Amino acid sequence: MNLFPLLQARNAAGRPVRVALIGAGKFGSMFLAQVPHVPGLEVPVIVDLDPQRAKDACKTVGWDEDRIAATTFTSEGAKAIADNVDVVVEATGNPAVGIRHARAAIASGKHIVMVNVEADVLAGPLLADEARKAGVVYSLAYGDQPALTAEMVDWARATGFHVVAAGKGTKYLPAYHDVTPDGVWQHYGLTASEAQSAGMNPQMFNSFLDGTKSAIEMAAIANATGLDVPSQGLLFPPCGVDDLPQVMRPRERGGVLERSGVVEVVSSLERDGRPVFRDLRWGVYVVLEAPNDYAADCFKQYGLKTDASGRYAAMYKPYHLIGLELNISILSAALRKEATGQPQGFRGDVAAIAKRNLRAGEMLDGEGGYTVWGKLMPAQTSLELGALPIGLAHRVKLVRDVGHGAMVRWSDIEIDVGNETVKVRKQMEAMFAPSPSR
Structure with missing residues (x-):
């Protein structure tokens, strides 16, 4: 609330919020489309590996020639971070590059939206x-x-409800774990030409389909909220919005969850491929438990869908608008010094799993590629098993065979101990490793 009045006041004082965007792909382009319509928000510098592509993206989303001429387009992230900006938006999708940019922004005293x-x-x-x-x-x-x-x-907890489950919807079938970029569009529901015209990268969007992106996003939610991670990975139960309170509750209460207080993703497809009724493919949800009989009665009185006991209910948002909504984070950071979610601990991790039989000497190609997909697991389990994080499964060589469906471990790859991203990851593990007692 009140972000727009705060921005208006700052703009009237002649101090617009200035943003450096790093990465002008689909997410970045969606953000750029909104910039001309928000007085007091400026993007003086845009970074992309191909600056001309970034300039073309600005034209595509409706920037006029004057705005484009006043903008610096560069391939140098350091230049953008050093500019006179308040907020750096890191939208490259490359974990090593993202970490480097984030640390540079922090060192320069700039807010970072990741x-x-x-x-x-x-x-x-x-x-x-x-x-x-x-x-x-x-x-x-x-x-x-x-x-x-x-x-x-946060809303649920601040209003006094116990959070039973939280997460999102997606299109999922078990067979999708082995899909490669060659087959992504036929499952995703687009033609290759439609995807290309929309600027959609097949490997990136394959990570949405093969389960990797869901695992990454649920790990981020667990780390930001303190919710638990399912011990055996995501279940992806088929579930529509009306059935959330019934399905997304603990097993001892008739649901599918191993316990209360976990992250989980619901599928928009039944296991036989039929569409789920009133699915949540594009949305997010939280399942609540009433703390007392009075609150449970209020669920019924105000029309909430509940389970048979009346104690469990759900709230959901049917859509998310990706980069079109990014200004909420930017303005929250610049005007309120508040994050729209940030890690509070290390509870969830994402391990690389072989999509097929892999042989020693092969190079892994990372998230959404031809060799591995990402599986969610508790951080403690990941560390105990020596799982290779999916974010480090890019351009690394296997030193031994890994069977189809098996987890790739640190011991299975050729490790560059001097790699800066590896060092940062190991530092994070040392500082935030969960206690074995948990």
């Missing part, structure tokens, strides 16, 4: 801690599902 959830899950607890110590904001990106879910969890 669209790059891959980087957040790999080292977010450390980055958020460094930002707090530096007096700047490290924030998840509003419009993306982790921040929206974290907001709903």
